[in-house]
Amino acid sequence: MKPKTLSYKSLAPADNPLRELIRAFGLLERIMQPYFARFGISGSQWGILRNLHRAEEEGLRGLRLTELSQRLLIRPPSVTGLVDRMVRSGLVARDGSTADLRVKEVQLTRMGRKLVERILEGHQDQVNILLAGLGDDDQKDLMRLLSKWRDHLENVLQGETTLRNII
Amino acid sequence: MKPKTLSYKSLAPADNPLRELIRAFGLLERIMQPYFARFGISGSQWGILRNLHRAEEEGLRGLRLTELSQRLLIRPPSVTGLVDRMVRSGLVARDGSTADLRVKEVQLTRMGRKLVERILEGHQDQVNILLAGLGDDDQKDLMRLLSKWRDHLENVLQGETTLRNII
DNA sequence: CGTATATAGTTAGGACCCTAAGTAAATGAG
DNA sequence: CTCATTTACTTAGGGTCCTAACTATATACG
Incomplete structure (x- = not known):
């Protein structure tokens, strides 16, 4: 095969x-x-x-x-x-x-x-x-970091209009 | 607005x-x-x-x-x-x-x-x-963990056929 | 009350992704 | 050398996503 x-x-x-x-x-x-x-x-x-x-x-x-x-x-x-x-x-x-x-x-x-x-x-x-592929600790760390990032991304998405000015 | x-x-x-x-x-x-x-x-x-x-x-x-x-x-x-x-x-x-x-x-x-x-x-x-939303350390950690996970996922994808037997 | 606005969902049209099956060129085995 | 297989790409058809514009109902305000 x-x-x-x-x-x-x-x-x-x-x-x-x-x-x-x-x-x-x-x-x-x-x-x-x-x-x-x-x-x-x-x-x-x-x-x-x-x-x-x-x-x-x-x-x-x-x-x-x-x-x-x-x-x-x-x-x-x-x-x-x-x-x-x-x-x-x-x-x-x-x-x-x-x-x-x-x-x-x-x-x-x-x-x-x-x-x-x-x-x-x-x-x-x-x-x-x-x-x-990830141990328990890695999984916990990864979840924490992704969650933190996700929070930030949600904020970026919400504040899109103000963001456009920063750029 | x-x-x-x-x-x-x-x-x-x-x-x-x-x-x-x-x-x-x-x-x-x-x-x-x-x-x-x-x-x-x-x-x-x-x-x-x-x-x-x-x-x-x-x-x-x-x-x-x-x-x-x-x-x-x-x-x-x-x-x-x-x-x-x-x-x-x-x-x-x-x-x-x-x-x-x-x-x-x-x-x-x-x-x-x-x-x-x-x-x-x-x-x-x-x-x-x-x-x-992430500090420098968080970014590094996140990148390391995602990279590790990605490696694993690549292996899973390659070994798809054997995997099917495990399930 | 009556009209303006907001909300829930759909339709229309296009981009992007997939699998399956095709075409054409390159490679390899007898 | 010839025919089978492999490789590179395309075509066909369908699912998922988007934005813009529409319909219908609900709400709010003068």
Whole structure:
């Protein structure tokens, strides 16, 4: 059996964490995509399923589209398309039921719920494989640093207009 | 002036670095996209320009498509499309000149080179803004940890087939 | 009350990424 | 030398993301 994965040349070391982050994310995507493909979904679709499942555990029937948009860091039109495809494949339902006639609630179907549960069974193993290169201390440090950076990036994003003046 | 940026709800803290990485990357994309848009290009197009520019500094006229694919972590068909659009907008040229008639070399046009140089002028400032939330030590630690993780992820990606058996 | 504004979601159109399958040139084995 | 395989790139088709502009409902203010 010959190796099917393309090899990616190692590049010159970055002088700041930016390139490392971008590259780590790229690799992560490349690893996770075939993983999710085995279940017939994409990473984005997993994001929807996972969030709806979490919502159910908190006693909610579903989540409105805007809520999903915020949680997944994607714009509402992207959620519309994503949910469209997932409705078509039977994983979620879109109900316009609330008192506010504008909102649509997205809910797991029985099929969607079963899929989430099936994926979650092996999920921790998969996460462990991804993290296996780092010891517990490294993981904690990395999480702390990324969290700190994320905080900063959220501020930069919010203050975009003032930032533009600094440049 | 009202804030135009959407606010994104802070979410439950992650129990591992994965979600932090994903979220940090999402924020980064969201910050950088408007930044590059001001120059009429996307982040991916910047990746092409930057790599071609670096190649020139190393004395190369251009890079072949496969080389770009490896450097950018994207598949050859994606490079084809990206380069198509950039040829159309006059930033790069595609020359099939080498002894090997299969390969196409992508090169900066004068216009593309000028754009890279114009962007590079303010680039360090922009990078500094992104990193401003972290002190020098944090930056070094973060880079070291991300680099270590990246190494591991590269191994996971290469050994995909054996990995599938472990799961 | 009635109109102006804000909010929830969709549609339209384009960029970017993927896999699968094709074309054309180079290489290698008999 | 010839034919099979490999390599470089493109084409086709689909998923995900974006911005801009639209529809419909809700709210707020004079």
